[in-house]
Amino acid sequence: MSEFDLIDLIRARCPIDRADVRLGIGDDAAILAPPPGHELVVTTDTLIEGVHFPASTGARDLGWKALAVNLSDLAAMGATPAWALLALTLPQADRAFVADFADGFAELAAQHRVALVGGDTTSGPLGVTVVVHGFVPPERALRRDGARVGDQVFVTGVIGDAAGGLACLERRSPYLLEASADARAALIERLERPTPRIAAGIALRDGATACIDVSDGLLADLGHIAERSGVGIELDAWKLPTSSALLATFEESERLVLQAGGGDDYELAFTAPLDRATSIERDLARVGCGATRIGSVVAGRGVRLLDAGGGEIVLARGGWNHFA
Amino acid sequence: MSEFDLIDLIRARCPIDRADVRLGIGDDAAILAPPPGHELVVTTDTLIEGVHFPASTGARDLGWKALAVNLSDLAAMGATPAWALLALTLPQADRAFVADFADGFAELAAQHRVALVGGDTTSGPLGVTVVVHGFVPPERALRRDGARVGDQVFVTGVIGDAAGGLACLERRSPYLLEASADARAALIERLERPTPRIAAGIALRDGATACIDVSDGLLADLGHIAERSGVGIELDAWKLPTSSALLATFEESERLVLQAGGGDDYELAFTAPLDRATSIERDLARVGCGATRIGSVVAGRGVRLLDAGGGEIVLARGGWNHFA
Numbered sequence: 001m002s003e004f005d006l007i008d009l010i011r012a013r014c015p016i017d018r019a020d021v022r023l024g025i026g027d028d029a030a031i032l033a034p035p036p037g038h039e040l041v042v043t044t045d046t047l048i049e050g051v052h053f054p055a056s057t058g059a060r061d062l063g064w065k066a067l068a069v070n071l072s073d074l075a076a077m078g079a080t081p082a083w084a085l086l087a088l089t090l091p092q093a094d095r096a097f098v099a100d101f102a103d104g105f106a107e108l109a110a111q112h113r114v115a116l117v118g119g120d121t122t123s124g125p126l127g128v129t130v131v132v133h134g135f136v137p138p139e140r141a142l143r144r145d146g147a148r149v150g151d152q153v154f155v156t157g158v159i160g161d162a163a164g165g166l167a168c169l170e171r172r173s174p175y176l177l178e179a180s181a182d183a184r185a186a187l188i189e190r191l192e193r194p195t196p197r198i199a200a201g202i203a204l205r206d207g208a209t210a211c212i213d214v215s216d217g218l219l220a221d222l223g224h225i226a227e228r229s230g231v232g233i234e235l236d237a238w239k240l241p242t243s244s245a246l247l248a249t250f251e252e253s254e255r256l257v258l259q260a261g262g263g264d265d266y267e268l269a270f271t272a273p274l275d276r277a278t279s280i281e282r283d284l285a286r287v288g289c290g291a292t293r294i295g296s297v298v299a300g301r302g303v304r305l306l307d308a309g310g311g312e313i314v315l316a317r318g319g320w321n322h323f324a
Numbered sequence: 325m326s327e328f329d330l331i332d333l334i335r336a337r338c339p340i341d342r343a344d345v346r347l348g349i350g351d352d353a354a355i356l357a358p359p360p361g362h363e364l365v366v367t368t369d370t371l372i373e374g375v376h377f378p379a380s381t382g383a384r385d386l387g388w389k390a391l392a393v394n395l396s397d398l399a400a401m402g403a404t405p406a407w408a409l410l411a412l413t414l415p416q417a418d419r420a421f422v423a424d425f426a427d428g429f430a431e432l433a434a435q436h437r438v439a440l441v442g443g444d445t446t447s448g449p450l451g452v453t454v455v456v457h458g459f460v461p462p463e464r465a466l467r468r469d470g471a472r473v474g475d476q477v478f479v480t481g482v483i484g485d486a487a488g489g490l491a492c493l494e495r496r497s498p499y500l501l502e503a504s505a506d507a508r509a510a511l512i513e514r515l516e517r518p519t520p521r522i523a524a525g526i527a528l529r530d531g532a533t534a535c536i537d538v539s540d541g542l543l544a545d546l547g548h549i550a551e552r553s554g555v556g557i558e559l560d561a562w563k564l565p566t567s568s569a570l571l572a573t574f575e576e577s578e579r580l581v582l583q584a585g586g587g588d589d590y591e592l593a594f595t596a597p598l599d600r601a602t603s604i605e606r607d608l609a610r611v612g613c614g615a616t617r618i619g620s621v622v623a624g625r626g627v628r629l630l631d632a633g634g635g636e637i638v639l640a641r642g643g644w645n646h647f648a
Contacts, residue, residue, distance in 0.1 A: 022363060022463075023465070023467065026468075026552065027401070027467050027468050027469075027552070028367060028397040028398075028400040028401050028468070028535075028536060028537060029365045029366055029367035029397050029398060029400075029401045029403070029458075029465075030365070030366045030367065031363050031364070031365055031401070031460070031465050032363065032364040032365075032366060033363055033364070033462075034358040034364050036360060039346060039355050039356065039357055040355070040356040040357070040358050040364075041353045041354070041355055041356075042353055042354045042356060042407070042409065042441065042442060042457075043352060043353035043354065043409075043442055044409045044411050044442060044443060044444050044453075044455060045411075045444050046411045046413060046444045046446045046453070048413060048446055048447070048448035048449075049448075050448070051446060051447050051448050052446070073352040073353050074352075074353060076352040076353075077351070077352050077353045077355070079353070083366070085366065085367075085368045085455060087368050087369075087370045087411075087453040089370060089372060089451060117366065118366060118367055118368060119368060120368050120369050120370045120453070122370045122372055122375060122376070123372070123375050124372035124373075124374070124375050124449065124451060125372075125448065125449040125451075127413060127448060127449075127451065129368075129370070129411040129444070129453040131368060131409060131455045133366075134353075136355070138357075139346075141347070141353075141355050143347065143351050144350075144351050144352070145351075211352075212352060213352060228350065228351070
């Protein structure tokens with residue numbers, strides 16, 4: 001099976017239904033028509049086997065996740081997704097693997113009307129690089145550098161599940177409780193099938209001052225907002241929103257490590273003035289997304305995790321460093 | 325050295341000087357302002373160590389080439405380059421390697437005013453995926469599907485040098501002549517520092533009916549034009565333009581294999597009606613690029629290589645298949 005057969009296989013499973021795609025897969029490049037009066041938002045993320053996902057990950061889940069982690073970056077900018085490119089490197093031309101991968105990719109792409117418009121298929125160690133493009137009205141993108149002292153810090157959904165799922169898969173945590181199979185499956189599902197918060201990001205364009213997606217870990221990612229905005233952030237550890245599956249599966253001390261230090265949740269962490277909290281929560285509720293106030297923006301630098309008495313909690317490990 | 329230090333290192337070496345970049349490296353995504361009234365042309369290519377380049381390739385050459393092969397796809401569309409993203413996967417966080425890589429990338433980027441606006445740096449087996457964006461006036465992009473029976477077939481520059489350079493590096497050809505070190509160095513330079521034919525592609529927007537860059541091999545790449553255009557192509561083997569370095573280094577029979585079957589030259593192969601040949605040659609000469617008429621578009625399908633008597637030449641190996 002040649003490279004071109006694989007490309008045909010992928011193309012057949014990822015139909016394009018967008019008038020702004022003038023020429024899709026099959027030429028030297030794609031030809032696209034950006035909407036007038038909008039800015040283009042572009043990002044790329046790579047997933048490497050053994051680094052970003054375990055070798056046990058199914059091809060279909062991998063296809064979904066490779067797109068999801070990229071769409072999550074568009075969500076963090078408040079952008080509406082449009083086009084994707086896929087660079088897939090495979091040890092061999094495995095038809096079944098590629099078909100399943102494309103199906104997982106296409107399943108999520110269809111939810112957000114994302115057209116796969118190009119890519120590259122090469123031989124080598126298993127890895128995926130996806131590029132996504134989205135649109136925002138001029139100067140309306142959510143950035144990392146807009147947090148102001150006095151703003152409140154929020155996070156969508158619940159956090160720590162994906163890191164909990166990874167610990168379940170690896171059975172490496174000494175703190176693993178005898179949880180039900182359902183609870184563990186729910187955590188692993190969050191790891192392998194993350195939900196990019198696209199509608200929430202768009203809803204936040206009106207109210208948030210800064211936004212980031214939680215990919216490397218809550219402390220690490222909020223650290224980027226703090227650094228780029230020139231502020232400090234204080235988080236109340238006991239406010240971090242927790243799923244019942246995580247509660248059932250890990251002891252409290254380990255849970256906090258997973259929630260503050262673990263990555264891969266793809267929730268949105270954002271800042272906003274307190275007087276916008278009600279309208280933001282209403283806007284998010286309209287798109288089916290909850291949010292929790294977890295801390296505040298202060299003068300200074302860095303991110304501190306506080307206990308109920310105001311004392312700082314220092315975790316054993318921080319955010320994810322790809323070269324650690 | 326962390327991922328973020330590496331990103332800072334790359335960013336410092338690839339300065340951005342474009343007003344249409346509203347936000348570059350350092351947020352969840354880049355924010356870009358496409359020019360009104362143009363189409364966007366987007367492509368991506370991956371280079372994997374041991375597949376697309378030998379382990380001996382210098383970091384600086386690799387940085388250049390990773391961008392060059394992508395810009396070549398823009399050239400084949402007649403697009404003006406603008407923005408790039410870089411997904412770099414490295415076995416370890418090697419500061420010197422990344423600095424050299426970024427310098428090679430930046431050297432070529434500066435020639436074409438390409439801004440590096442985003443990317444990803446991950447740990448894993450050495451590989452590079454680059455994405456480039458360019459612009460064309462509406463419906464003016466060069467495509468693969470416009471060749472018509474009776475058109476002539478042309479190629480820019482000389483071909484076969486890059487494949488010759490690879491054979492020199494690998495010392496694998498039994499046909500290698502005792503050429504001068506200069507000749508061999510010239511071939512290896514073509515392999516490691518290809519020149520994307522950007523100005524030529526733009527000049528061809530007025531006259532060419534179809535265009536592709538010679539990356540997988542002349543026969544294979546013209547085969548894509550033939551297939552997409554629903555035509556056949558006949559090439560006159562004795563007309564293929566040949567460098568003096570290639571002449572000095574390989575016997576005739578091997579030379580033809582390198583020129584027709586070898587890839588990585590990144591010249592442009594294109595079709596055009598005969599009555600446009602003079603104006604096309606003049607337009608190309610203005611941008612310092614020569615072109616040679618090497619064959620014609622005929623009814624039928626596929627690409628046939630003919631000798632001076634009109635007989636078909638069948639080569640021992642065809643174009644490059646990444647999974648061969």
